[in-house]
Amino acid sequence: MPPAVAGLLCNDFELPSELPPGTLLDLAARHVVRLEEVEPGKTICRLRGVAGNEPLTRYEQRVLDEVRRNAVDGVVPTDALTTGAEDASRGWHRAFSKEVIGDTQSRGLTRNRWPGWLVSLLGFGPFAVGGLLYLASVVGGESSDHPAAA
Numbered sequence: 001m002p003p004a005v006a007g008l009l010c011n012d013f014e015l016p017s018e019l020p021p022g023t024l025l026d027l028a029a030r031h032v033v034r035l036e037e038v039e040p041g042k043t044i045c046r047l048r049g050v051a052g053n054e055p056l057t058r059y060e061q062r063v064l065d066e067v068r069r070n071a072v073d074g075v076v077p078t079d080a081l082t083t084g085a086e087d088a089s090r091g092w093h094r095a096f097s098k099e100v101i102g103d104t105q106s107r108g109l110t111r112n113r114w115p116g117w118l119v120s121l122l123g124f125g126p127f128a129v130g131g132l133l134y135l136a137s138v139v140g141g142e143s144s145d146h147p148a149a150a
Contacts, residue, residue: 002026004059004100009109015097023063024081030054033067035078045081047074059099066092 003022008015024045028035034046045067056064070076104110 002057002060002103004096005104005107005109008100008104013110015093015100017093019100020063020066020093020096021081023060024067027056027060027064032056032060032064043078045071045076045078047071057099057103059096059103062092062096062099 003026004015004019007019007022024033025035027033028045032048034048035043036046037043047068067076067081070080101110105112
């Protein structure tokens, strides 16, 4: 089981920030990338020419793509492995989370708490009420049955 899936299941279905680095460590254990300590406390990540025969999940591919994006000549210091500026990072992590959740659902390990039809119905309710109120304000008005008070 990939560490990201295990992390989701073990953390009350919350995705901690350690999951992308854990995914990178898993990729290194599977020989997709190589982590080398070049001096004490300094580690580099080296891309391998040919990845293993094992297919990658979407979120594993996302982590590998981020390593490639930061690499120079196939090497990137692990200190430089970030997901960019705060806004870009937030979007990256959101996409990573959706992909991990999708993987756990495809494995049959999790499912949505609420059925999709119920969420749609509850989301439609406020719009329906707002529409009825609007129609009432447009159609409503003073009645001609009662004379206006003078």
